[in-house]
Amino acid sequence: MSRPDAPTLREVKRRRTREAIVAAATNLFDEYGYDAVTVAAVAEAAEVGQRTLYRHFADKEDFLFAEDDALHDAMTRAAASAPPGCTPLAVISCAARAAADLLEPDREMLVRRARVIARTPALRAREGLKHDALQRLVVAELESRGYSRERARLIAGIGIACVGEALTRWLEDLDVGTLTEALDAVEAEVCSLNPA
Template sequence: MPRSGMEARRRLQQAALELFRERGFDQTTTAEIAARAGVNERTYFRHFADKREVLFDGEDDLRASLTRAVAEAPDGLQPFEVLLHAFQETGRALEANRPFAEPRFEVIAATPALRERELAKHASLTDVVAEALRRRDVPDRLAGLAARTGWATYRQAVQAWTEDPEQGLDAHLSQAFDDLRGLSTTTPPMTADRET
């Protein structure tokens, strides 16, 4: 994409985020986003298929990054360690983009149509992660389970990171995966009324 096209795309994303926060997603039109960004509405639709998509740009890049990070993880790692490695690698872009990412999360959380789109995107990315694990010879059943569990753990870490910016995303990812390992190895306590 030419430099001017990338700049217009960035301005559209920033304008959309500002307007969604000021007025709400449903009350904002693509024409208003375009005007705020200093372009016409046709330019908006050259970059984004619809109003929701402006907040979900970069999915293709994330797919490619996740696939590559899983493939390039060191040999001998268990699936969860592979995923931790991959999420730490790809999380650097999210961390670098925190000034946009954090308010974006808030807008999505407050908007049912955006939450629905986010869930669909996450399902698609989970499938990508599962396929990348299969390519590392993780059995199909385990690849799917690891991908779904790993993605949920990643989302937990991202949420913790937005609430506690004092620690980097890497630290939150490590903690979340440590918690996951702890959950899978801890013996549940016996209930007091259980018969022996």
């Protein structure tokens, strides 16, 4: 008998299909360029029909941004669960570590994804929108903790920049270690800054 919270066979198959599509698309985009790869080629590489592919994704861009909702939800929950009275950067740190937990297992795929996005202006624009959405969630959480909108925006901007820097270091340098270690290093650098 399965646990009540265990995923059903259907959910497991759906997740595996999505993962196969994302992996196939990312590999093809990295090898041939985003604009040169058709949806039909992705479906063939993932060994699914195009109708199946469109049941999982709205368009070609979605292959590279498939986990945005899960990432957003995990970061929102983690930020909200930060203890009352903790520092604003601790709230951001909680959210960043939730992101690290999701991203850590897919480093190789994320390296390829980053290369594809860097070479494709439309994808860079969408990546920017994703970062804006993550910053808004941090601003909302900080405002709910009593910070003014202006201060929340400033703190969130600094925090999201730190997360972005840690992610970049982790993706560019295999010697960095884990994403959590990269986050720790960036946070330590920020805390050691002295404006005097």
